[in-house]
Structures are given as C-alpha cells and as structure tokens.
Amino acid sequence: MSKRLVEVRDVSVVFHKKAMFKKTRTVEAVKSVSFGIDTGETLGLVGESGSGKSTTGRAVLKLVPVASGDITVAGQNLTDLNGRALRRARRRMQMVFQDPYSSLDPSATVAASISEPLMVHDHVSARAARTRALELIELVGLRASHADRYPYEFSGGQRQRIAIARAIALNPDFIVCDEAVSALDVSTQNQVINLLERLRTEFDLAYLFIAHDLAIVRHISHRVAVMYLGRIVESGPAERVYNEPAHPYTQALLSAIPNPSPHRRSERRIVLAGEVPDPARPPSGCPFRTRCAFAMDICAERMPEHTAIDGGGEVACHLQTSGPELSGAPLGDLTAAAIRPA
C-alpha cells in the first residue's frame, strides 16, 4: 500500500485547431497539471465541461500528445516513449470510457473484445484467450453464455461491465475511468461503481476517476482534484475537500450538488454567474476570476501559486496567499457574508 504508482508533473496539452483562411487557434487544454496516485488509491478528478479533465486522463495514458511535463507510471517514465515501447508500456495502464455504446467495436463479439489485450500483449493462443475471457466475463458479473454475443445485444450497464473486463484483462496497476458511469441510469450506475470498488480492493488497482458528478466522486475517491479551465485549482483528501473546500470554485461546485433532503432546503446555494470561458481565450491571471465573487485586482494579474493548506492538499487561490485583508482568515467564515445569491 501507499506506494507512489503514478506521478504526473507539470503536464500541459496544447491543441491546434486549423481552419482554412483563418488563424490557427491554439487551445491550451491542460496547463501544468501535477498530481500523484498511490497503488490501490482512487484519485477523483472533477470539473465541468471544458475543464480539461478528460484530456488530462488521456494525457496520462499518452493518448493525446503531451506538450510538456513528465509522466511516470509504475517507475517507467512515459514522457519520451513512442511507438512499440509505448504500446508495451500500456499493458500496465488501461482506460474505461464514458460512452458504453461506442467503446466496443460493434462488429466484434464480447469475447473478441475482451481478448484483444491478451492477444496483443501476451500473444496467447486463441483458445487460451477465450478461456481467460470467459473468466473475466464472470468476474464482472455477466454470464459465460454472453461471450459470443455482439454489443448491440446488451444494455448500457452491461456494456460498461464488458469494457471493465477488457480493462482488467492484463491485470493492470492503473485504470483511468473517464466518466465511466455518467451515461447510466441511477440504479445501474451504482452497480457499476460497486463493481469498480470490488475490483480495486481485490486487485489493488489504482483509479483516476474522472467525473462531473461530485456526489459519486466523493463516494469512491480517497483524494480529489478539482479542475477549472485546464488547471487544477484545488486538491486534497476527499474528506477535507468536501467538508472544508478552500477554493471559491470548489465551494460553488459543492453547493450546486443537488440536495435531496427537504430538511436542508434553507441552506444557501451559491449560484455562479455566467459559464466557463472559452478555453481558447482564457482570462488573464486566475482563470476563475471572471465568475468569482471574491475577485481582487491581483487575480487579473497573476495566476495564484499552489499552496499547501491545513487538512491536506493544495489550493491555487490568492485569497489563501496574498489576499490583503484576508490573509490567514479561513474562507469558510467569509462565505455567508460575501456570497450573494445570483
């Protein structure tokens, strides 16, 4: 336990959008993001659309070109790996995708999909791959009789189980789950979450769990990182981030979680004005300042540094460092007075 498995340092991803007769647009989708994940640990990565969370997940697996920074998985530095060496390294890390309807090849049977990693990496015989595929099918809670069927015969939840079986086929150390349950119905969603949790403890897996649904992330993550416009604005142990959010954006996100309890109706909700800015034209300084109720002059000038905070983790917010009259004051005391409902 608690051996560092994944180390991501200052990773940036830049996309170039070409258009005829127009300037090439450069979008820095991920900006010097750093985090680590221990063996057997789940890191929840949350953010809204356009926050760069999915791109970060792909960058860790080098599925998108990484502009700068270092990625180490299980002691192997992926940064400069390419071609065959990269393909080989991929056996230790896998991915489960968001849309269960398109992540399986419609022309391949379930068994064929699940055996793909076995055939590619272990060069096992077709028969051995099939035997293993059948085991995996039962491990994720489907029946062996499902092996020769095609994806269209399955529901979303079942397809996601098949995708998970494919991901764990090679006993990887690390799986990126990119919105793995967000396309599913509430009751099915929980079945898949429980499966993921069971597999994690059974095989000592580490997850990077990417989601926009904060309630789910809270349930399964040991630590949480919050992204906004390509940057991690706050990270730390799940309990600390959820109970004492330090960044105004985290606070707003948390207060936007739909609250099912009618007892707590009176609780103040922070409704953020506006929407996430265009990632191609991010605001100067702190990316959140355009929607932040506490924005100060300095926020437009400088990107705040990541600072360690009590209770664990880091936050990138001027309020925590150089907020003149706020220095040292815990943010929680301010919220009630300062936040106006929209």
Added chain:
Amino acid sequence: MTQNQGLHSTEPPIMTAGTMPRPKKPEEPAVRRRRAGRFGQLARRFAGNKPALAGGVLLFVILVVTMGAPLFAPYTPEQINIADRLSGPTPAHWLGTDALGRDTLSRLLFGGQVSLAASALSVAIATLIGLPLGILAGYVGRGPDWLLNRASDILMTFPALVLTIAIIAVVGPGLTTAMISLGIVYSARLFRVIRSATLVVRQEVYIEASISIGTPGRTILLRRILPNVLPPLLIQISFLLASALLAEVTISLLGLGALPPTASWGSMLGQAFAEIRGTPSLAVFPGIAIALATLSFNLVGDGLRDSFGRATRKAEG
C-alpha cells in the same frame, strides 16, 4: 439510434413524425440467434426486405443465364443468316434477328457476359485503388490525406464519361482500355466514400480503446477499421456496378467500346437505333436487359443500405 443521444440522456429518443420508437434489444434473445453475428443479422434483414430480395434473385438469374450463355443460347452470337434478317420475334428467333440475321436472344446472352464482365472490371479496379487509399487517407490524415484529396478533386473535375472518352481519343477505342480508365475515374468516388467512412470510424471510441490497449496500428486497421468500413463499401460497389454497366453501354453504343462483331448490350443498342423505324424490337430487348440488370444492382444496393441501418448512411456522407 442510441448513440445519437446526449451524454446524460436516459430516455429513449424522442419521436416526431416519421420516427418509430425503436425498442432496445431484449436481454435474452432466442437461443439459436447467438452465432448469427452482425452479418448474419444483416442477411436476415436483407431477406426480410422484399425489394432487396427480389433484386438479389434477379441479379442471380441474370448472372446464371449470361455466364451460362453457351448452354442457354439457341445460336452462336456471330452466326449470320441474311435470309432471316430483321425479323421480328418468331418461333425460331424468340426475340427476332438483327440486320445481319443474327439471333437477338443469343446475342443478348453473350453480350451480357461482355457488358457485365466489363463493369465488374472497372469496379474491381476502382476498389483496388480506392479502398486502400481511402483508408490510408482517412486513418493517417495530414499530408497523404491532403495529397490524395487533391488528386480526387482533379479526377472529379470531369464527368466520368467525358474523361473516359477523352482517354479513348488518345489511346484508341477498345472495351478494356475504356473500362480501365473508367475504373480509375470511379476510384475517386470510391476513395471519397471510404475516406469519410474511415474518418467516422476513426473517431469512434472503440478505436481509441484499441490504441489505449496498445494494439498495433496494423491490427487496428485490419481488425477494427476494415470490418467497419465494409458496409459503405459494399453499398457503393453495388451502385458503382450499375453506373459502370451504363457507362459500358454508352461507350459501346457510341462505337468506342466493344467493337464489331463482338456483341455487347451497348453495341447492340447502337446498331438498333439505325433500324428503329422498321424493327423497333431490336432496340426494345437490349434496353430491357440493361434496365433489369441495373435495377437488380440498385435494389441490392438499397437493400444493403437499409439493412446496415442509419449509422452506415451517415458514414456515407
């Protein structure tokens, strides 16, 4: 249908006029269906589609009678019989004779061989060029894609028929040259279809999944992309066969393709036009033969398109 829904959609797609509520497939289908697979399912849907089935049967019959022409034809196609020239349908000559007294039925059967083989030749050439290049351009993108696209742009600046005729002007008449050049012209059309289908497939998450597994590019091309661009390819091939047949007929009709005394449906029509006042039946029967063959290709193409379903139609662009 389901993949068209938004990320968070949990409700079946909404119906407006024209759509049908498509039920999701049941969890436990009939036991015997298990091994049927995607192409088995396709075959079942195709057979359930009456026009498509009729087209398939018609095509089969046409192929059998033309390829078996030596067995079925009452005369040889070049047998001249001046005494019986330009006869209408008679018991001896069911479909009549031409200006040299040659039997129209026999010439139709043998001519069909020539015409169909010629169209198959040009479509085969188009496939051999268009399929690999289309997949290459769609999968690799960047430079090769740009270059191949410009090349197909250039080929598409000319009507297929005009370009083929121009090539004939240079290298001289003859069916084989004509069909080879036609095949090259058609390869541009096929290239476009395959390229856009590949682009669609390449965007699919299951390709990214294969990459993330560490599957080599070659395996991805063969096992993931190729099977999934087959549907639009098959559809396009059946339509191209219809076009190629028509082009063969046109070129031979103009006297630039099949040369006398070889019978082809086109050359027969060309000769018939001169006699249309006296012996209209000479023009009628080849026309019907061409129409039936074209119809069968089109019906099969439509049937495939319907059987492969909506997703494919999108890929065709």
Added chain:
Amino acid sequence: MTGTEPSGSLLSIEDLRIDFVTDRGWVNVLNGVSFDIGKNEIVVLVGESGSGKTVTSLSVLGLVPRAHSRKTSGHIWYDGKDLTELPIGELRDIRGNEISMIFQEPMTSLNPAFTVGDQIAEAYRRHRGGKKKAALARAAEMLDLVGIPNAAARLRDYPHEFSGGMRQRAMIAMALICEPRLLIADEPTTALDVTVQAQIVELLIRLRDETGCGILFITHDLGVVAELADKVVVMYAGEVVETSVARDLYIQPKHPYTEGLLAAMPQQGVRGEELPTIPGRTPEPWSMPSGCRFGPRCSHAVEECGKAVIPLSVVDNGRSCRCCRSGDLALGGVR
C-alpha cells in the same frame, strides 16, 4: 402547500394508455397514467429510462407521432377540453401559447439555420400576430428576462454562437413569450454542467413566481428537484407508482421503487460501503411481468404481487401509491 382539487387544477391527466408500434407489433408504453397539475404548481415527473415519462409529457401537446402510436383510453383535461380529442388545428393554437414546452438537448432543439431572435419571435407572431419588428422587440425583452446580457444584439446570433446554458435560456424565453399557463420542461438541465444546471433551476423557480405559470418538470434525478417540486409523480415501466407532496415523498416514500431511487442517489451513500442498488433492470414493454411491474426487482415482494394487477390507490393526505403492501411497509426516506 398546494391543494390539487380537480376543480382547481390546471391540467388533469386521467387514465392515459398509449401503445406504440414496434418490430414486435403493438406494445403498451403508458398504462393508466393519472395525475393533476394545479395552477402555479411545480409538478415533477420522475423515472428512469423506459418509464414513459417523456411520452407522457409529449402526449399533453399531442407531439407523440400519430402514425406509430395509439391511445387506447384516457383523457388530458385542460380548460374543460380533452386535449387528446381536440382537433389538431385547435391544439396548435394552444401549443406554445397556453401550454409550451422545453426539451432536454438545448444543442439540437434550436434550428441551426435561423437566428435565435427569429425563432423566439416566431412563436409570438404565430399566436399574437403583429409586425416582425414588434415581435423581435418582445423577444429581446424575453432574452433579457431569462438573463442573457446584451439581449437585443444577441437576437441576431445563430444558435451555434450560444453556449449550452444560453441556448436553454433562449428555449425558455421562446416558451414563455406568449405567457403560457403551463410550461412543460423535459429534462431541461440533464445535458448541462452542474453550475449551469443550478442557474436554470433557479431561473425556473423565479419565472414561476413572476409569471404564475404551472410547471411540469420531467427528470430522472430526484436530487435536482428536491427544492423545486411542490408535488412529485414517480413513474416506473409505463405506470405511475407513487404521487405525493414533495416533502412527504422524500421523508417517507410509500413505494419500494421510490425508496430504491432515493437510496441509490450517491449523495445518500455512506463512504466505504457499497452503494445501494436496485437489482435487475426496467422490463421492456413487450415483456412486462404480470401483476406488479416492479415485483421481480422488489425486495419486499410477496406471492400476491405477481398475481393481480395492482391499482393506484389513495394512501393518505392526497398521496397515492401502486403497491399492495403500502399499508404494512415502513420504508426509509432520505437522511
């Protein structure tokens, strides 16, 4: 709180049964759906995929395609008229005028070929007539009302120039431009980010307070609507299984399916423990179980549940429930 006397109700759905034609012939998708919406009331219709909630909402305005569906019984009463029997011309006069609707996908629900202003103004001109210029001015007011800055200039934008949240605001502006008495919102926040979702919910509550229209809000997520709903209608497999005043439903559900849905909300889970699930999945319309449709998945099921058809019966205080054990079960609500 709201009383839902039939006399005071704005819209009343009564025993609605609808069949769809599929590859397998006619299948039943709505089976005896009944509930009322009162004036100025927000009714939330909750259900998972295949529950029939969207079909219910579409059938109010007759937007279920007639060629592929048939009504086998039931009425939708509005203003003394049965909307299901109303001639299509009269129904069109009600659509977008007295009753209007917004949809789940703001990205695809606006026509990409016309400007936003044109599409908002179009609803107004259809029902109120007048010059295009006047209608556009009115559309600008509406955009302003739903919180789009610089409204007059943005009228000339095409939908693709709007973000998701703004498009949903534009849809709301379009729906409200004729001051309807009822707004039907079919999963209006599902496709949006959490912070934008919160904005839209706040906006709907504000607009209800300002304009006094009733709202039928369709969703699959009980969490989204806890603070919005006056009344909740829970649907499962084409049937209403429970109706209740919102607060009571959350505190003490009467139907085991409602209990399951509430427990399955991840907010309700205890860290480190397995999340509660409802085993199995919603039955397909052509393979409905006999008796209680939730029976095969229900942990409280007894032999009786598989036999007779269970009616929707009044349990107490205006609540109704479709469960033969509603009297003897004590189910848990939210914590």
Added chain:
Amino acid sequence: MLRLLGARLLTMVPLLLVVSFLIYGLIALVPGGPETALAGSNPTPEKLAMVREQLGLNEPFLVQYWNWFSAAVQGDLGKSFVNGQSVWSAIAGGFPVTLSLVILTLLIAAVLGLGLGLAAALRPGSWIDRTATVIASLFMSLPYFWVGMMLVLVFAIDLRVLPAIGYVPFAQSPTDWFLHLITPAFALAIVPVAVVARQTRAAVTGVMTEDYVRTAEAKGLRPVRLVGKHVLKNAAVPVVTAFGVEANRLIGATVVMEQLFALPGVGKLTYFSVFSRDFPMVQGILLITAILIMFVNLAVDLSYGYFNPKIKAT
C-alpha cells in the same frame, strides 16, 4: 461572403493549373505522337517531320504547354486538326444548344424530383410514398438513351406529335426549340428526377426527426410554415449537392444524347472530335468542361453557407 468567394476563387487557380497541365499532357500519351492524326493514313517520315514543325512539337514539352495555356487564357484554344476552324468558336457555337438541353433537364428534375420527394416525405408509408419509391427505383435503372429511343419511337414515329431529331434555336422559334428539346431533355431527366426525389425524401424525413422540428411543432406552427421554413432550409444541403453531382453527370450524358438526336451541341462536337482524333478540339472541350464544373461546384459550396450558417462559420 465576398471574402469567402474571393478565397474560393483563389483556390481554384492552382487546381485549374494542374488540370490544364494534365489535359495538355494527355496528347503526349498519344501513341506515335499527335502528329499522326494530321499526317494522313500513310505518312512519310518527311511529312511527319513537317507536321511536327508546324505544330511546334519540337519545342520542349513545358514550353509547348505554356504556349498553349497562355493562349488559352487569352481565349485562343488553337485550331481544329480537321477543318482548321477555331476551337473557341466551335465550342461557342455548340454551347447554347448544350446549355438549353442541360437547363431544361435540370428544370424537369427540379420540378418532378422535388415534388415527388416532398410528397413522399410528408406522408411516409402512404401510397404516395410507395408509388414515389417505385418510380424512383425504376427511373434510377432505366438507361437514358434507351428511354430517348423509346420516346422517339412512340411520339415521333408512331404518334407523330413531336419531331424526331434536330434543333431549332430559341431565337428562331421558341415553340420549335422546346418541341425539339423536350424528348431528349425528358430522357436525360429520368435519372436526376429519381436521384433528387430520393435525396429530397431522405433529407426531409431526416430533418423531420430533428429536435428543432419538434420545438417548432411545440410552438404551434402549422404544417405549411413548419415544412416550408424549418424543414426545407435544413434539408436543402444534400438536395443541392445531388443537383451538383447530376449537373456534372449530365454534361457527360449530353455526348450520347446530342449524337442520338442530332443536336449540334458541344456533346456532338466532343464525339466527332474524339472519333476524328481532333486533339486541339478535345483539349479545348476538356478545359472548358473542367472550368464549368469547377464553377458548378463552387456555386454548390457557396449555397451551403446560406442554408447552414454553421458551415459558414467554420
């Protein structure tokens, strides 16, 4: 819009250069060289050399091309091998005939194809839809020149209500112009009618299932406005594309049709030039055809921007 037009015209320039180069290059492939076409049936080496000299074929290929291309840009496409006539004036002489035929054909295709497709799309599954589908399938499969022959057989030979062959200029007698063209135009139109009808049906039924059509329905719009405004503009892109493709194909088909109906247009000229190996004429025709088709494609592309503002933006 103007900027876009200018930009698109600019991209046509390199394409035109390459295309013209290929067209001129074609004659380099002639077995024995193009001079064989002009030197008679049994040419002596001296005669061949003389012809080469006359045609400037002794110059380096690139120089030859440049001479041809720069003259072509100034409107001089050379002279016919066969009768010494200016290529430009020969093409210009046949152009009105071919243009008349193509435009009449496209008109028929538009009226019948759109009508049929729309009628089918608005009542999917009805008898109108089924009839239209059958008609489209049949029309797709009929060889157009054969249909032309059959029409001549019925209307000109048996019924004697239409002239069989020949052409009368519009300026001379509009009625005769029309009567002479209607048969070939109708025969040419059958495939475009089928294609346009199918595209229209597919596009309209596709658009009818879009969310925004349901939105418009929920607004209370009546069918005429719903279809006339919201559906048609969105369905137009594939239909216009089909028109573009068919226009391209039609230009090829006129070669046969003008031959069959003895219409003195560019198609007949093409056929005659190919048969008599009149290379300057073939080159000129190819060049003009390529330019025409580039403009048709440009018009189609520009129309996308109108029908779908999102395309314009990207």
